[in-house]
Amino acid sequence: MDPETTYPNLTTLPPHLYMALELSQTTWQLGFTIGLGQAPRLRKLAARDLPGLREEIRLSRKRFGLPENVPVLSCYEAGRDGFWVHRYLTRQGVTNLVVDSASIEVNRRKRRTKTDRLDVVKLLTMLIRYAHGEQKVWSVLHPPGPEEEDQRQLHRELLALKRERTYHINRLKGLLANQGVLLAVQVDFLEQLDTVRLWDGAPLPPGLHTCLQREYVRYQLIQEQVHQLEKIRLEAIRTAETPALKQVRQLLQLPGLGVNSAWLFVMEFFAWRNFRNRREVGALAGLTPTPYQSGTSGREQGISKAGNRQVRTMAIEIAWIWLRYQPESALSRWYQTRFGHGNSRLRRIGIVALARKLLIALWQYLEHDRLPEGARLRPV
Numbered sequence: 405m406d407p408e409t410t411y412p413n414l415t416t417l418p419p420h421l422y423m424a425l426e427l428s429q430t431t432w433q434l435g436f437t438i439g440l441g442q443a444p445r446l447r448k449l450a451a452r453d454l455p456g457l458r459e460e461i462r463l464s465r466k467r468f469g470l471p472e473n474v475p476v477l478s479c480y481e482a483g484r485d486g487f488w489v490h491r492y493l494t495r496q497g498v499t500n501l502v503v504d505s506a507s508i509e510v511n512r513r514k515r516r517t518k519t520d521r522l523d524v525v526k527l528l529t530m531l532i533r534y535a536h537g538e539q540k541v542w543s544v545l546h547p548p549g550p551e552e553e554d555q556r557q558l559h560r561e562l563l564a565l566k567r568e569r570t571y572h573i574n575r576l577k578g579l580l581a582n583q584g585v586l587l588a589v590q591v592d593f594l595e596q597l598d599t600v601r602l603w604d605g606a607p608l609p610p611g612l613h614t615c616l617q618r619e620y621v622r623y624q625l626i627q628e629q630v631h632q633l634e635k636i637r638l639e640a641i642r643t644a645e646t647p648a649l650k651q652v653r654q655l656l657q658l659p660g661l662g663v664n665s666a667w668l669f670v671m672e673f674f675a676w677r678n679f680r681n682r683r684e685v686g687a688l689a690g691l692t693p694t695p696y697q698s699g700t701s702g703r704e705q706g707i708s709k710a711g712n713r714q715v716r717t718m719a720i721e722i723a724w725i726w727l728r729y730q731p732e733s734a735l736s737r738w739y740q741t742r743f744g745h746g747n748s749r750l751r752r753i754g755i756v757a758l759a760r761k762l763l764i765a766l767w768q769y770l771e772h773d774r775l776p777e778g779a780r781l782r783p784v
Contacts, residue, residue: 420535421470423461423478423498424527426520427451427485435524436464437532444528446521454492461498479531481505487547501531506710507543552676555648559667562633563714565626572623579616583608593620637667648675651770657781658769660729665722673715673763674770682764690716691760707756716759723759734777735761 419438426433432451437444445464449456465472478493479501493500508530510516533541548556573589580587584603587596597616600608608616641652641663648670655666679685686692690711696703709716727736735758743754765776775781 419470419474421461421465421468421474421476422528422531422535423464423476424524424531425478425480425489426524426527427480427483427489428520429484431520432457433520433524434460435528436460436468437528438468438470440529440532442468444525446524458496475499477501477531477535479503479527479534481508481527482545487553490547491550501534502545502547503527504543504545509541546677548676555675556671558633558637559664559671562630562637565630565633569623569626569630572619572626576616576619576623579612579619583612589620589623637663641667651675654770655766657783658730658766658776658779659782660726661722665718668714668718669763669766670770672712674767679767679771682767685764685767686760688712688715689719689760689763691719691756691763715763719759719763720755723755723762726758726762730776730779733779735765735779737778 422437422439424435426435428451430451432449432453434447434449434457435444436447445467447460449460461476462472465474476498477500478498480489480503482502482504487502490500490502508526530541534544576589576593577587580600585600585608587593587600590596594617597608597613597620602608607613640649641656651670651674652666655661655669656663661669673688677688679688683692687708688711690707690709690713692708692710694705694708696705707716726733727739730736738761739754739758743751743757746754762776768774769776
């Protein structure tokens with residue numbers, strides 16, 4: 405062999421069995437291969453048939469002539485099944501990747517063929533590329549542990565209940581507005597309902613009156629559950645000594661952050677993720693810019709919105725509050741100098757940049773105990 409065409413520093417991966425899973429409610433599509441150029445072994449399995457999954461892995465090793473102890477590298481798209489499949493595969497000794505579905509490259513034609521069979525073959529191809537060093541072929545998620553995932557249930561349930569509460573309030577007001585009546589949804593709503601009169605002095609129709617009563621009962625149930633969850637959350641903040649709750653109390657020392665924001669930031673963002681640098685913080689919140697440049701044309705498309713939507717929404721809200729409660733901080737002064745005297749559009753653009761900087765500052769505050777420059781503290 406010509407010595408000029410040899411590369412002694414290059415290494416090859418040891419033999420692997422590559423496996424991709426396409427998960428659905430009733431069936432799982434499995435794909436197995438040992439490398440590019442090798443026709444994959446495709447199998448269909450009943451959903452959640454774990455003994456069948458182990459058997460298919462064993463048969464695939466036998467089919468490709470691999471020893472029983474050969475490593476298995478697998479992947480599947482994040483979705484409805486969550487992370488329990490990942491935990492099961494990991495316990496079985498399989499190295500598994502949970503992939504962000506939105507990061508998988510697709511054909512940009514208007515009409516493209518899509519089946520579970522084609523999807524699993526596509527996943528296999530990208531898995532091999534990723535294993536051979538093409539790290540940016542897709543985005544790999546960092547699954548939370550069972551405890552971290554369970555910690556997120558309280559505030560997620562609370563957010564869902566608040567959305568449902570808003571729905572019931574709007575429905576009550578809408579039903580009344582349909583008859584030309586304006587009535588606030590308060591504690592004495594049912595008593596006020598009996599005194600309501602229409603435009604001609606007539607009482608509410610009996611069917612509508614009964615419907616409003618039932619709707620208000622549902623609203624009261626949601627309201628009571630919201631109060632119960634908020635009480636549980638406050639008690640945990642006061643008494644619990646877990647690392648996550650200590651971070652919540654640490655954030656609450658900053659004026660401008662309340663219970664809702666501190667809890668959300670910690671449980672969804674800071675408590676269990678291992679950020680390596682500030683870029684990862686901004687990217688996971690979806691607050692990084694997305695420039696578009698082709699030839700002589702170039703423009704900014706706005707933020708990526710590729711991260712945690714709840715954290716991104718809360719970060720922008722807290723950025724506005726930060727300007728009010730931390731006006732002497734370096735971040736507030738930076739914003740006022742650069743965007744404070746601009747029009748409303750420029751200020752909205754600036755608040756997104758401030759939200760990204762503020763998230764990074766909060767990460768440094770929790771990770772390295774580095775207080776944001778110029779910020780003041782308060783006792784919890």
